[in-house]
Amino acid sequence: MTTAAQPVFGADTLRRGIEAGTSAPLVSLYADDAELRIVDRDTQPSHPKVLHGRDEIAAMLDDVYSRDMTHTLEACVVQGDHAAYCESCRYPDGVRVLSESMLTLRNGKITGQTMIQAWDE
Numbered sequence: 001m002t003t004a005a006q007p008v009f010g011a012d013t014l015r016r017g018i019e020a021g022t023s024a025p026l027v028s029l030y031a032d033d034a035e036l037r038i039v040d041r042d043t044q045p046s047h048p049k050v051l052h053g054r055d056e057i058a059a060m061l062d063d064v065y066s067r068d069m070t071h072t073l074e075a076c077v078v079q080g081d082h083a084a085y086c087e088s089c090r091y092p093d094g095v096r097v098l099s100e101s102m103l104t105l106r107n108g109k110i111t112g113q114t115m116i117q118a119w120d121e
Contacts (some may be wrong), residue, residue, distance in 0.1 A: 003068075004114070005068040008108055009029070009078060009105050009108045009109070009110075010078055010081065011076035011077075011085075011117035012084065013071070013076060014029070014073060014083070014085060015073040016034045016078055017029050018071050018072070018073045018087055019026070019071055019072060019073060021038075021065075022065055023058065023061035023064070023065040024064050026065075027054065027057065027061055028065040028104065029056045029109060029110050030057050030058075030110045031054065031106060031107075031109035031110060032052045032053065032054050033053060033108070033110050033111065034050045034052075034053065034054055034057060034058075034110050034112065034113070035050065035051070035052055035053075035111070035112050035113070036050070036051040036057050036060075036115065037049070037050050037113070037114045037115070038115050038117065039114070039115070039117070040116070040117045040118065041118070042118075043061045046110055048114075066067055067091070068091065068092055069089050069090060069092075069097075070089060070090050071087060071088075071089050072087065072088050072089070072090075073085060073086075074087065074088050076098075076107060077096065078092070078105075081100075081104060081105045081106065082102070082103060082104060083103040083105060084100070084101065084102050084103070085100075085101055085103075086098070086099070086100050086101075087099045087100075087101070094120075095119065095120045096119065096120050097117060097118070098117065098118055099107045099115050099116065099118075100115070100116050100117075101113050101115045101116075102114050
């Protein structure tokens, strides 16, 4: 009897997803029932923006990746069923965005994410 290998989530997989030119590789890392909480200047910690399910997350990522900007994975740590990473983004005019995320993983897929982001004004 053979057992199917569990999908492996790692820094290289995340880097390919984040730094791709489209959202599809990153969206593929989320479980169907994933939840994403976003905290920034508009959505404060007591009232974060919460996206439920891969479809809602995909819609947000489609919007982000439709913009003319670069995405870079600065650092990533994976330990068991959790991961944390730092992503930096830059628009052509020099405006920068920085985000920090904490992930919960199940079977190699992202099931939960809390993202804190800030950008140049």
